[in-house]
Amino acid sequence: MKLMVIGSGGREHALIRKLRENPAVTRIYALPGNGGMAPDAECVPISAEDLDGAAAFALRERVDFAVVAPDGPLCLGMVDRLEESGIPSFGPRKNAAVIEGSKLFAKELMRKYGIPTAEYRSFDRHEEALEYLRGVSFPRVVKADGLALGKGVRVCQTREEAEQAVRAMMEERIFGDSGNTVVVEECLAGPEVSVLCFTDGETLKPMVSAMDHKRALDGDLGLNTGGMGVVAPNPFYTPEIAGECMRTIFLPTVRAMKAEGRTFKGCLYFGLMLTADGPKVIEYNCRFGDPEAQAVLKLLESDLLDIMVAVREGTLARTPVEFSREHACCVIAASGGYPEAYETGFPVAVQNTGGAFIDYAGVKRGGDALYTAGGRVLSVTATAPTLPEAAGAAYQAMDGVHFEGMRFRRDIGKRAMEERV
Numbered sequence: 001m002k003l004m005v006i007g008s009g010g011r012e013h014a015l016i017r018k019l020r021e022n023p024a025v026t027r028i029y030a031l032p033g034n035g036g037m038a039p040d041a042e043c044v045p046i047s048a049e050d051l052d053g054a055a056a057f058a059l060r061e062r063v064d065f066a067v068v069a070p071d072g073p074l075c076l077g078m079v080d081r082l083e084e085s086g087i088p089s090f091g092p093r094k095n096a097a098v099i100e101g102s103k104l105f106a107k108e109l110m111r112k113y114g115i116p117t118a119e120y121r122s123f124d125r126h127e128e129a130l131e132y133l134r135g136v137s138f139p140r141v142v143k144a145d146g147l148a149l150g151k152g153v154r155v156c157q158t159r160e161e162a163e164q165a166v167r168a169m170m171e172e173r174i175f176g177d178s179g180n181t182v183v184v185e186e187c188l189a190g191p192e193v194s195v196l197c198f199t200d201g202e203t204l205k206p207m208v209s210a211m212d213h214k215r216a217l218d219g220d221l222g223l224n225t226g227g228m229g230v231v232a233p234n235p236f237y238t239p240e241i242a243g244e245c246m247r248t249i250f251l252p253t254v255r256a257m258k259a260e261g262r263t264f265k266g267c268l269y270f271g272l273m274l275t276a277d278g279p280k281v282i283e284y285n286c287r288f289g290d291p292e293a294q295a296v297l298k299l300l301e302s303d304l305l306d307i308m309v310a311v312r313e314g315t316l317a318r319t320p321v322e323f324s325r326e327h328a329c330c331v332i333a334a335s336g337g338y339p340e341a342y343e344t345g346f347p348v349a350v351q352n353t354g355g356a357f358i359d360y361a362g363v364k365r366g367g368d369a370l371y372t373a374g375g376r377v378l379s380v381t382a383t384a385p386t387l388p389e390a391a392g393a394a395y396q397a398m399d400g401v402h403f404e405g406m407r408f409r410r411d412i413g414k415r416a417m418e419e420r421v
């Protein structure tokens, strides 16, 4: 079987690694992939957002199954385009990917179907947003409606900060059309949990829960990033809470999407906050998280390709989705300066990483060597029977990773370990 994976990050490397475990897989193409994936996939220089290019390539190479991983191509309709060309594909169609592509769509869906989330108001004129901000208490959260590379959310402690966020999004248009509409939300408090779920539109099977570490610096300080590390499972997510989420959030969301004529098939990612009033949805993503995938997929014991085929065909109910009871810890090595400006082009050296997994992200190949080419350069993931052992192994492996300006958080898993005690 020939597979094609759309995307180029660490998440895609983790997906490819797992897909390769199926003995029927003979070849995996990554579009465009990255230089670090070379031993696991053949990188093809076609952009992840080139719908026609990807479809033409898949037809020419007789690709049997495609996996579309990033939000950009999903929201553009990559799955629709591939399926129209006769290429069976994993991922939601465009009309379902909107659950991530428009925050206002997601909020209206939750309001209509009674799914717990933060109270909100939406605005498409900045004067009205500013007027509203004059009459409310703080903190508040200001969100750009559309995709914004994970940077469209500002948690604002004061009215001045919120006004500035509204002006930046709506007047200065820092996210372009993604800021045409903004959502202003009540600020929730509590531990955050990421739960990635497989769903075929009827049946939903959650993966092991995860805890992302979004801030750039130790102690959850510094700027928000795409994620600096993950542990799985998340100790705050107890079996009782999992049951409540299934009842009040996961199944209602899948049913709501179906009722709206937007059946969601793929990986539905629930970003949750465990508030004093129960679990609430902070965000939906229409895809695997990055770096959540790097941690969670290491614990998947069932066959990923079988699950993905079942999701597409609507047979998830009779397809096993089993996870090991071990713990995973994933730590990102980033370029100095990330998530702000950083330099690239430095050689990447990786040695003696023991049993840990290296998933490459922002790297490119030059001859036999790898060079940095992005903010998040690679991730190191280890699994072990306990979280302290997994974190210890991940950090030990990180000692074998070097590139100029490299930085990583030294406290991935610390909060989770404190919760355990």
Ligand code: AMP
Pocket (backbone or CB within 6 Å): 118, 141, 150, 151, 152, 153, 155, 185, 186, 187, 188, 189, 192, 214, 271, 282, 283
């Ligand atoms: P997102 O880009 O949607 O993942 O949001 C980024 C981060 O903003 C989340 O991980 C939360 O920490 C925070 N956030 C988003 N919405 C809220 C909210 N309503 N209350 C408190 N924090 C929030």
Ligand code: GLY
Pocket (backbone or CB within 6 Å): 150, 212, 226, 227, 285, 288, 289, 290, 291, 292
């Ligand atoms: N790590 C968060 C995300 O993928 O959106």
